[in-house]
Amino acid sequence: MGINQIIEESTVAQIKELFDLDVDRSKIVTQKTNPSFKGDITVVVFPIVKLVKKAPQEIGDQLGQALVNSLTEISAYNVEKGFLNLIVADDYWLNSFYDIRKSDEFGFVSVEGADTVMIEFSSPNTNKPLHLGHVRNNLIGHSVAEIVKASGKKVIKVNLVNDRGIHICKSMLAWQRWGNDETPDSTGKKGDKLVGDYYVRFDKEYKVEIQQLVDGGMDKKQAEKEAPLMLEIQEMLRKWEDGDDATRSLWSMMNGWVYDGFKSTYSRMGVSFDKVYYESETYLLGKEIVEKGLKDSVLVQKDDGSVWSDLSADKLDDKLLLRSDGTSVYMTQDLGTAVQRFQDFSLYSMVYVVGNEQDYHFKVLFMILGKLGYNWAENMVHLSYGMVDLPSGKMKSREGTVVDxxxxxxxxxxxxxxxxxxxxxxxxxxxxxxxxxxxxxxxxxxxxxxxxxxxxxxxxxxxxxxxxxxxxxxxxxxxxxxxxxxxxxxxxxxxxxxxxxxxxxxxxxxxxxxxxxxxxxxxxxxxxxxxxxxxxxxxxxxxxxxxxxxxxxxxxxxxxxxxxxxxxxxxxxxxxxxxxxxxxxxxxxxxxxxxx
RNA sequence: GGUCGAGUAGCUCAGCUGGAUAGAGCAUCUGCCUUCUAAGCAGACGGUCCUAGGUUCGAAUCCUAGCUCGAUCACCA
Structure with missing residues (x-):
């Protein structure tokens, strides 16, 4: 028991003794004594004044005297303007120190038989190298995992790699077209950097195409949709989803380069994971859950076949979970992944280390999980961290202001x-x-x-x-x-x-x-x-x-x-x-x- | 526009379940190496805690409104 606790409990007892009053423990406020006064722990007398109806000074004196008499831990007191300053006996501190010397891993709580917490962090895309934002994410994730473990919980660290999707196709297509078969070996370039270069290259070429279309009189939004490069990566994504051999092998090869690059970055940073998930393996999860939710009338289907969660009762917009063509969205996959993880690992809770730009997403995710009847949804945590800004503002990869x-x-x-x-x-x-x-x-x-x-x-x-x-x-x-x-x-x-x-x-x-x-x-x-x-x-x-x-x-x-x-x-x-x-x-x- | 978050010293940040005179570091200035590592210690300077109201014995902290900045609100991820 800590010294504050000892004092608070004893104060309650002494108030009963001195004034014959039952005071709730929460009324007793203790704090570290302000350094400009003599003492270690201070009891704030004001909250008690109302109950006892005596002058603060008088209450403080009586209480201080009583505490000194009844607690060996307290050696002296003084009262200053309604603050009862207590001096803790040197012997108490010495004994605390001897206890510290005896304890094995001082401050740590054993994880024997404890609940399991899964912590997801890092979650990079495989189209560009890690930057300062990821650094903050990784360091927070790693540290929180260590801290939670020390506090007496079992911890599983996981990474969810965003290895598929339209943005991944961008670097693939650019490399295919302008890469001249360059590899990390042939260029001596780190794999994630090389792939990142082609991601940037795509964007550059794409912008040129858009400009050409706009110059030709097309509306900008339409140009963005109809630019040849855009149509091509959409086609590439379709091929990828169909399992087209050439596309898949290009994808594997380039992702492999990126993983080699990540590996050295992670290693130097000192972060590691117990398990790595890949979105290419999880992106289809969640459909059954959504369909079950539909059957149970928790979710609703519109005329075009799309499935939604109605969140209007919680003053939020409706959230799409399945498109009219039956394909899933990010939210669907997160629902499925969460359910699977809780089943696989009998988790008590799950912590997502993700930037605060996704606050809304996680709010909705947890809400829908709750609606679907998963009572562990209330143990879900979005550890939302702030962005790292530069003096010039946000980091932007396309403007080259990213800190690698x-x-x-x-x-x-x-x-x-x-x-x-x-x-x-x-x-x-x-x-x-x-x-x-x-x-x-x-x-x-x-x-x-x-x-x-x-x-x-x-x-x-x-x-x-x-x-x-x-x-x-x-x-x-x-x-x-x-x-x-x-x-x-x-x-x-x-x-x-x-x-x-x-x-x-x-x-x-x-x-x-x-x-x-x-x-x-x-x-x-x-x-x-x-x-x-x-x-x-x-x-x-x-x-x-x-x-x-x-x-x-x-x-x-x-x-x-x-x-x-x-x-x-x-x-x-x-x-x-x-x-x-x-x-x-x-x-x-x-x-x-x-x-x- | 709706929602969420943030505004504390020249700069970067603590403090926020209400408590005494709002704290550190950096920067600027002043002392301390014949004594266990000077990447240190001691001191000085530096504040309308965004603004205005409110609650309270007491507000940087809680409530309301406003200002500024950021994020978010896609059949994107």
Missing amino acids: ADDLMEEMVETAKATSEELGKLDSFSDQEATELYEIIGLSALKYFILKVDPQKKMLFDPKESIDFNGNTGPFIQYTHARICSILDKANIAEKNQQEVLIDSDKLHQKERQLIITLSNYPGIIQEAASTFSPALIANYVYELAKDYNQFYQAVSILKEADQTLVEFRVSLSSSVSQVIKSSMRLLGIDVPRRM
Whole structure:
């Protein structure tokens, strides 16, 4: 039980005792004491004033006295303008610290017998390389999966690759026509980049055709529909759906190139999946479900044969589920895929990491699933994250303003290298060690930069301004960890001994006390981050912890302390901090080096 | 036009289940390396929390309206 809980429960009991009043626990508001006052936890007296009908100061005094008397955890109190500030006993914090030392994976909850959560993220198209938007998606997805796992749920990470459709045919057709049999091997180009080039090429040629038709007097919308290239890719898609050999093999070959490219991007980014779904294998799913829904009169059919879900009761537009020709749409396939996944894996819930441009889609998807009678629909989550904008606005592939994922990672690593060399820190490293370190530092700067922002908010990225390595950044946290490791190495105290260092509470330094308080917040932060799907909470937490440690490091000497017991205590405290830093950073998908 | 989301320091972001004088980092300026890694620490400067009302003992936080920006509303995916 946390200290806030202890205080809240005891406050309820003391109010009963002192004023003979039954107060609901929810009326008791505790918060961290404002740093400009003395204390750790503050009970806000105002909500109680109305019930007790006495002056805030008087209530605060009586309550404070009663809490000090009844709780060994509370050593003193003061009352300031209706705020009862409680000072938590040093012994309580020391004991919390000893508990932390004893726990195996501090803050983590066992997943034994837990519910299973499926998390879908990444979901790229196979017609262009991954860009900054995907980077945010991937990093959030990976991190949320780690966090949810740490919070005590089983997690299955899945990717749904959009490998078919009219947009995929565009790059295929362009390559067929203008490709001259180019391959990744023949050009030395990464497969996803090569295919992406032809996607862009198609668009360019298509625009020329449209312009020609418009110049010839045709309406623009009509021109877009009737341009020869448009007609050709529609024909190509039909062939693909009919299983035409030539089309299918071209498709397989080009998708294969793309997958090779993705593989290296994912690998460098450090994300992976337990299962990869391909839309070419799932796009026909959902029809039976829709037909059953029609039979059960949950859905309606129009005269032309098309099937719809009537959402007017929920003040939304009707949603098409089957076209008049019987073919399905995106929504249909999502319905089918969801149902199949819940059956296959006995899921408790499902999280879709998808940008907020699809808010409406998921709202409707979950609503229709509910209408169709799947009661797990209420456990479905759309983890809707904001777009990454550039100073110039939205990224647009056709205008060449897209920030490429591979380029971005490479630049970060290059910057890490330049910074490290400038600081001259790595002189004792071998070339290979140094190269590995640049990778770890560069990627941490990037990942932390993205993950520290609340997923729900849109974020701004300025390619001209390089991402910082000082202050609230990944490298800063890594640096703190490396400093600790350096001390641990020099201390040369067996981990076993460290676990049992007890000190008198009057020797506890203010900064040590603060560190223990911050450490003991970790389990709560993990739970909160898991329930809100927010890696940003972990990022903010670990930054706080690193800052606290650096203050401690500055304020007291660790190895040069005369009192050997204190040396060992500080080393063990440092060790715990380094473990929690490492653990938090792992939840963010970020490595921490022992030296830097 | 309907719906949804966002507007906090020069910049990037915290804080939002209502609580004390709204916090960090960057940038600018000032100190601290003969002492465990200065990618650090300490300090200064910097605010009509978009605006106007309302609820409340108390509002950046909740409600209403407006302004600005974004997304979305296809027999597209």
